[in-house]
Amino acid sequence: MSNLQLIIEERAADIGNFMVGRLLPFRQKRMVGPFIFIDHMGPAHLKANENIDIDMHPHIGLSTLTFLFEGNVFHRDSLGTAREIKSGEVNWMTAGKGVVHTERTPDYLRDKAKTLHGLQIWVALPKEEEECEPSFTHVNAEDLPMWEENGVHFKLIAGEAFGKKSPVPVYSPLYFVEIKSSETKTINIGAHLYGESALYILEGTIKSDGHTYDPKQILVAKDSSLCEFQIEANSTVYLFGGEAFPEERFIEWNFVATDKGLIEKAKQNWTQGKFPMVPSETVRVPLPSPRLK
Template sequence: MSETLPPESVDLVIAPRTRDLGEGFMVRRILPFAKRRHVGPFVFFDHMGPVRFEKGQGLDVRPHPHIGLATVTYLFEGEIMHRDSLGVVQPIRPGDVNWMVAGRGIVHSERTRDALRAEGTALHGIQSWLALPRDREEAEPGFRHHPGRSLPEIEKPGLRMRLIAGKAFGAESPAETFAPMFYLDVEATAGATIAMPDEYEERAIYVATGAIELDGAAYEAGTMLVLKPGRRPKIATAGGARVMLLGGAPLDGERHLWWNFVSSSKDRIEQAKDDWKSGRFGPVPGETEFIPLPEG
C-alpha cells in the first residue's frame, strides 16, 4: 500500500487483519472495522485463502446459527459443501451465487466433500454478510442458488465483470436483495480502467489479487478503499487484478454484531444466544456436531 496519504476521493483505507478459523485455515478480515462498521448493507467481509489443503484435509465449519442477515459465499477457486437447517444441500463453486437469508434464524455447515478431501484441494473466495432492513430482520429463512451462467456479465475494455447482487451499469442480478445495493466481481487486464457505479452513496473497492492505482496512489491485494460520496476516482491496473466493487444505500440504523448474529436490537442478540445455548435452533439434517456458543 502507498505510504503517502490517501487521495481526496478515499474516505478510509482498510488493511486486513488475519484470523484463524481453526486448523490453520486463515482468513483476511476487512469488515467490520473499528472506524467503519459497514459499507451499504455489507457488515462483514472475509477474504478466504488462497489455501491448498493437503490430502486428507479440508474445510470443516461445523453447524452454527445466524440471525438478521443474508450471507453470500463467492468462490474464485475450489468448492464448499453447504448444508442447512432447511434441508438444503448445495455445493458452492466458483462464479456461482449462494444467497442464504437467515432472517429469524438458520443453521448451516460448510465443509469439503470427502472426494475432494481425499485428493487434496484448493480454496479461495470471499464471504460477506449483509444486514437485513429492520422490517425484514425476522423474515422467514431461505436459500437460493444462482449458477454463474445466470448472472449478468458486463464487458468493458480490459474488464470482465460479473454482477453478483443488486444493480449496476444497467444490469440486475437475479439474487434477491432487500435495499439498493451492488456487488461486482471484476477481472481486469493490465492497463485497464475500472469505473465505479456512481448512483450509490456508500461504495468501496476491495483488491482481491494483483494491485491497482487510485488517483495515482498504489494499493495491493488485501486492501479495501472506502470512497467518499459522489467522488469519481480514476482507478487503473498496472498488471492484471481481480477486485470486488460493493456498496449501496446507508443502513436504516446501526447494527449490533456478536459472533454470527446481526440485529438492530441488543435484546434480540441476547435471545439468539440463549436460543442457541438451549438448542432451540433447528438442526442441520444428518449432522450432530455444532459450534458451541462462545464464552463472554
C-alpha cells in the first residue's frame, strides 16, 4: 500500500513583485508538522533595473526561514538587522509578539541582470512561544551539517534529524533537509524521521510504489517511519516535517496565531501604526481589504 497521503501541486500566487508557486497552506492539508506556509520563489530572471522591493510588512506568531538556491536578497527588520542573504545561507527571523521587515535587491545588484530562486517558509511557533520577543539569526552555508551516504548528499538546513542538529534556533521538534543525488538511488530514511513528513521535489524525479512524481509537487507521507523512495539521477528534493501541534493555527495575511483575537489585535496595531518600524525605511504595505465571503 502506498505511503502517500496526499500530493500537493504548486499553485501560482501573486505576491506583488512577481509570481511565486504556493505550496502550503493547502485546503486539504493546512500544515505539515509546524510548517504552515511555503512559497517557491522563481526562478525569476530580472533585467537590469528590475528589482525585488517588498516594503515594510509585519508578522506575529511564526518564524520565517529564507533559503535561496540562487540570487541575493537584502533583509532589514525592526530589530535593527541589516543583512544580505546569499544562496545556500539561512535567514531565520522569529516574529513572536511582532516584527516588521523588508526584502530588497542589494544596492550593488540593482543595475545588473540577476536571478532569484528559493524557498520562503513560515514555521508556526508553539502556543507558549507565540508572543515571545522577536529575534533574528543568520547562518552561513558552511555552518550547516552536510554529509554523504551511498553517493547521496544530505544537508540539514533546520532542526534535528539523522543524529545531527542545525545551528538554526528552532522552537519545536522539526527538520528541513536537502537531498541531492547525481545517480539513481533508493533511499530509506524513515528510521530518522518523526511526526509528520513531506517531500518537495525541486528538480528531477522521484519514484514510489510504482508511481513517478515530478518537480513542483509536495508528497505528504501517511507515516514518516515508512519513508522510502527512489531518487532519480540529478534530482534535488527537500524533506520537511516534525511534531504537529495539539492546537489549531489560524493564518491571515502575515499573521499566525492559536487565537483569532491575537490576529485581530495585530491587524488593528498595524493599521494604527503601533508596530515597531524598520530603520531607514518609510513605506508600509497596507493591510489588505477583507475578502468577500
